[in-house]
Amino acid sequence: MTKEETIKQELIGKFGFAEGEIKISRQRRVSLRVAAEKFREVFAFCARELGFQHLCAITGLDEGDFLSFIYHLSGAGGIILNLKASVPKANPVLETVTNYFAGAEIYERELVDLLGAKIIGLPPGNRYPLADDWPEGEYPLRKDWRK
Amino acid sequence: MHDAEKFKIPLGPQHPALKEPESFSVALKGEKILGVEIRLGYNHRGIEKACEERSYIQDLYLIERVCGICSHSHSTCFA
Numbered sequence: 001m002t003k004e005e006t007i008k009q010e011l012i013g014k015f016g017f018a019e020g021e022i023k024i025s026r027q028r029r030v031s032l033r034v035a036a037e038k039f040r041e042v043f044a045f046c047a048r049e050l051g052f053q054h055l056c057a058i059t060g061l062d063e064g065d066f067l068s069f070i071y072h073l074s075g076a077g078g079i080i081l082n083l084k085a086s087v088p089k090a091n092p093v094l095e096t097v098t099n100y101f102a103g104a105e106i107y108e109r110e111l112v113d114l115l116g117a118k119i120i121g122l123p124p125g126n127r128y129p130l131a132d133d134w135p136e137g138e139y140p141l142r143k144d145w146r147k
Numbered sequence: 148m149h150d151a152e153k154f155k156i157p158l159g160p161q162h163p164a165l166k167e168p169e170s171f172s173v174a175l176k177g178e179k180i181l182g183v184e185i186r187l188g189y190n191h192r193g194i195e196k197a198c199e200e201r202s203y204i205q206d207l208y209l210i211e212r213v214c215g216i217c218s219h220s221h222s223t224c225f226a
Contacts, residue, residue, distance in 0.1 A: 126184075127188070128186075128188050129187065130188065140196050141196060143199070
């Protein structure tokens with residue numbers, strides 16, 4: 001069994017819902033779609049027990065009625081696990097992962113500033129990347145935002 | 148050491164040691180760094196948003212200009 005298959009089976013074994021949601025797109029690339037309420041538990045399992053020790057980036061997407069966040073985790077052998085969580089745009093709340101990866105703070109600040117996500121548990125700090133005098137409630141990377 | 152020996156040293160946003168504008172406020176106790184407050188984003192140009200509003204061909208010109216050093220990498224990846 002390949003490493004990717006092993007990861008897939010371990011995730012399915014731990015989280016039954018992963019059965020239909022996990023995909024191996026090619027060598028060293030595994031994707032899993034997770035509901036927002038299960039996200040933290042899955043993330044903790046991947047970071048602590050599956051050996052994904054590096055958070056490469058967090059990609060934010062505006063998908064119309066939903067905001068999606070893809071957490072790119074990398075592990076030994078160059079395997080990248082993409083965990084995708086979607087939240088409704090009207091209430092885009094997700095918990096922080098800074099207690100697992102302190103460096104996630106900068107990516108989460110980007111989500112907050114540019115897409116208007118609400119990340120619970122994010123430590124207080126400066127805006128990034130927008131300027132301090134950028135008006136509240138203006139999220140430039142939302143598709144319906146115009147200058 | 149008492150608190151009078153704690154210093155906060157500003158570094159940036161313009162500084163010869165930095166590759167791009169960044170602001171660091173470094174809290175020091177002697178030579179030991181206790182912490183740092185970081186402010187980034189000075190070079191943010193909104194390229195991602197600019198690309199959204201343009202065609203694929205128009206975006207090629209933007210993507211080449213993401214970085215002067217790795218211009219080829221960005222163009223190859225995008226195209």
